[in-house]
Each structure stands twice: as C-alpha cells, then as structure tokens.
Amino acid sequence: MSPSSRSGVVAIVGRPNVGKSTLLNHILGQKLSITSRRPQTTRQHLLGVLTRGRDQIVFVDTPGLQLRPGKRMNRAMNREVETVLPGVDLVLFVVEALRWTAADENVLRLLRECDLPVLLVVNKVDRVQERERLLPWIEERVREFGYREVIPLCARRKRDVEHLLEALIRYLPEGPHLYPEDHLTDRSERFLAAEIVREKLMRLLGEELPYSVGVSIESFHEQGKTLHIDAVIWVERPGQKPIIIGHQGRLLKKIGTQARRDMERLFGRKVMLHTWVKVREDWTEDERALKQLGFDI
Ligand SMILES: Nc1nc2c(ncn2[C@@H]2O[C@H](COP(=O)(O)OP(=O)(O)OP(=O)(O)O)[C@@H](O)[C@H]2O)c(=O)[nH]1
Ligand SMILES: [Mg+2]
Structure with a gap:
C-alpha cells in the first residue's frame, strides 16, 4: 500500500x-x-x-438527531449518533438550505462537545428559489x-457529490484501507432486507403508523439460486394490523412486491419474500423487543 493513500471514517449527521441517507446512496452510486x-x-x-483507487472512505449514515426523543426507541436512535461520533475522523453535518431549526441547533450543540473537523453540507439547494438569500444564510452559519x-x-446531483468527495478526502489521514476493496457495508443481508421492508412501510403508510412499525427477518436462506426470506412486521396495537394488510390484502401485497424488487436488485439474486403482520403491544417502549430489533439498549 502506498503511504500516500488516504483512508478514514466520515460520519453523516x-x-x-x-x-x-440520500447523500450516502449517491456517494456510493448504489441504493444501500x-x-x-x-x-x-x-x-x-x-x-x-x-x-476509489488508493483511497477508501468509510461513511456512517446515522439516524436524524431528534430534539425531543419521547419513546425509548427514539432515545436509542439519538444514542446511535452519540456513540458513532467518537470513532470518526470527520463529520459531515447535513442541513437543509435556508432552513435552520432548533433541531439543527441541537446537532450543533453535540458537535461542539467533540473536537472533530466538521464540514457543513447545505443540501437541497435545488429547492432554493431566491438564490440571493443563500449566501447571507451561509454567512450566519459560519458565524x-x-x-x-x-x-x-x-x-x-453527480457533480455536486463529486465535488464534496474531492473536498473531504483532504481531511482524512494517510493510511491503508480499513476494509477489503469490494466491501460495501458492515450490515448483513438480513438487516438490509428488514430495512427494505421498512422503507416500503414508511413510504406507503398514512401519517402516524410508520412510527409504530418494526420489521424482523425470521428466516433467510438460499435454495438453489433463490433467496427465501420471511419478514415479520411488528405493530403496537391490534387495530393497526388490518391497516397494514389493507382491503383484501392489497397493501401488504404491494409492500411485499416493492420490497422484493429492491432486494433482488441489491442482492443480485431471485427473492421469494413472505410477510406477516404481528402485534406486540408498545414494542417501541419494550427493552427486549428493541434489543431483538438490533437496538443497542
Ligand atoms: N429536493 C431535494 N430533495 C432531497 C434532496 N436530498 C434528499 N431529498 C429528499 O429529502 C427526503 C429525506 O431524505 P432522506 O435521505 O431519507 O433523509 P435523512 O436525513 O436520511 O432522514 P432520516 O433518516 O429520517 O434522518 C426524501 O424525500 C429525499 O428524496 C435534495 O438534494 N433535493
Ligand atoms: Mg436517513
């Protein structure tokens, strides 16, 4: 390994x-x-x-830091961010152009406590209509x-992401790769499968329900060239179950079809996906349930 190769860990907060997460996917050129x-x-x-060539950047996507985490699960989500920071070389603090809120202020408070180099990534500039407001807004942030x-x-935007990568590489230490060249993530296919099902729930369900939903993979095995995956969707109340199943099972079917397609794309194999809905009262407050779903409680 050449001594001039750079390698480091970058948190996205x-x-x-x-x-x-959109930024991470576009950096990787792949939906992860x-x-x-x-x-x-x-x-x-x-x-x-x-x-990329001699350089390797390990990005860590994190949950959005919540200002007032109410439930136990939300507190665990915030803790995820706090535990990631001490192990990184650089932080990308992502904000929305022209929208500075108390929740952003709260993230900044956390960053002030750690002695890490921070790049401010002002995202969604495509949405900005009054371009002349952007520079004064950025000046306020810099103060x-x-x-x-x-x-x-x-x-x-590809060229924007490219520009970001060129900028951030300068802040990473010289050193050998931390992972093999073809390594994409630390997460198992099982975890990614559960996440894909959860994404469809986030996208297809009405207002409050997605926050009551969790997904676990009960069985994951390969038979011939096909992956057989059984996913259980957890809800908090009996009344939530029929909403997810939908009229004549249509919504659950749609969730399953969309999730299966994404899994086939990501895993590069044919997937047979079965989904069930189960009730586990107040699982977002339940320590055991949270542990089972991979939260570090
Ligand atoms: N217009 C516009 N929308 C964007 C851009 N980047 C992300 N979005 C949208 O913003 C929404 C949130 O994106 P996510 O990537 O899920 O945001 P996140 O920060 O990971 O959110 P949490 O995981 O909930 O903390 C999605 O609807 C994205 O499509 C952008 O550059 N421009
Ligand atoms: Mg995200």
Whole structure:
C-alpha cells in the first residue's frame, strides 16, 4: 500500500429528513440506506464503504438527531449518533438550505462537545428559489461555528457529490484501507432486507403508523439460486394490523412486491419474500423487543 493513500471514517449527521441517507446512496452510486419523505426513516447507523483507487472512505449514515426523543426507541436512535461520533475522523453535518431549526441547533450543540473537523453540507439547494438569500444564510452559519468548509449541494446531483468527495478526502489521514476493496457495508443481508421492508412501510403508510412499525427477518436462506426470506412486521396495537394488510390484502401485497424488487436488485439474486403482520403491544417502549430489533439498549 502506498503511504500516500488516504483512508478514514466520515460520519453523516443532522436532524431528521435533511437527506443524509440520500447523500450516502449517491456517494456510493448504489441504493444501500433507506430513504423517505418522512423524518425518522433511518433508525440505526449503517456503514457504506467507498473504495476509489488508493483511497477508501468509510461513511456512517446515522439516524436524524431528534430534539425531543419521547419513546425509548427514539432515545436509542439519538444514542446511535452519540456513540458513532467518537470513532470518526470527520463529520459531515447535513442541513437543509435556508432552513435552520432548533433541531439543527441541537446537532450543533453535540458537535461542539467533540473536537472533530466538521464540514457543513447545505443540501437541497435545488429547492432554493431566491438564490440571493443563500449566501447571507451561509454567512450566519459560519458565524456560529468554525466549519472547515461549507459545501452547498443537491445530494442527487453527480457533480455536486463529486465535488464534496474531492473536498473531504483532504481531511482524512494517510493510511491503508480499513476494509477489503469490494466491501460495501458492515450490515448483513438480513438487516438490509428488514430495512427494505421498512422503507416500503414508511413510504406507503398514512401519517402516524410508520412510527409504530418494526420489521424482523425470521428466516433467510438460499435454495438453489433463490433467496427465501420471511419478514415479520411488528405493530403496537391490534387495530393497526388490518391497516397494514389493507382491503383484501392489497397493501401488504404491494409492500411485499416493492420490497422484493429492491432486494433482488441489491442482492443480485431471485427473492421469494413472505410477510406477516404481528402485534406486540408498545414494542417501541419494550427493552427486549428493541434489543431483538438490533437496538443497542
Ligand atoms: N429536493 C431535494 N430533495 C432531497 C434532496 N436530498 C434528499 N431529498 C429528499 O429529502 C427526503 C429525506 O431524505 P432522506 O435521505 O431519507 O433523509 P435523512 O436525513 O436520511 O432522514 P432520516 O433518516 O429520517 O434522518 C426524501 O424525500 C429525499 O428524496 C435534495 O438534494 N433535493
Ligand atoms: Mg436517513
């Protein structure tokens, strides 16, 4: 390994819904982390490894830091962010252009407590109509904290993402790769399968229900060239079950079909997916249930 290769860990943090997971997926050029138009989509951190020639950057997507985490699950989500930070070389603090809120302020409070270089990523600039407001808004941000750089971008735009990568590589230490070249993530296919089902629930369910839903994979095995996956969707109340199943089972079928397609794309194999809905009263407050779903309680 040449001594001039760079390698390091970069945390992607910010309040919910600013586009952290979208950014990770566009950096990797592959959909790995789930996204939706709702806040609190990501619940657990996830590594995405980008190897480019001699350099390797390990990105950590994190749950959106919540200002007032009510339920036990939400508190565990916030803790995910706090435990990731001490092990990283650089932080990308993602915010939404022209929208600075108390929740962003709360993220900044956390960053002030750690002595890490921070780049401010001002996302969703494609939505900004009054361009002349952007510069004064950024100047305000820079007065509040000593960001190493401010990078306005649209996470979905290739050249913007390229520019971000060129900027951030300079802040990483020289050193050998941390993972093999073809390594994409630290998460198992089982975890990713559960996340894909949860993404469809986040995207297809009405207002409050997605926050009561969890997904576990009960069985995951390969038979010939096909992956057989059994997923259980957990809800908190008996009344929530028929909503997810839908009229004549249509909604659950739609969730299953969309999830299966994404799994086939990600795993590169044919997938047979079976889904069930089960009630586990107040699982978002239940320590054992949270542990089973992979939360570090
Ligand atoms: N217009 C626009 N929308 C974006 C951009 N980046 C992300 N989005 C949208 O913003 C929404 C939230 O994106 P996510 O990537 O799920 O956001 P997140 O920060 O990971 O959210 P949490 O996991 O809930 O913390 C989705 O509807 C995305 O499509 C962007 O650059 N421009
Ligand atoms: Mg996310």
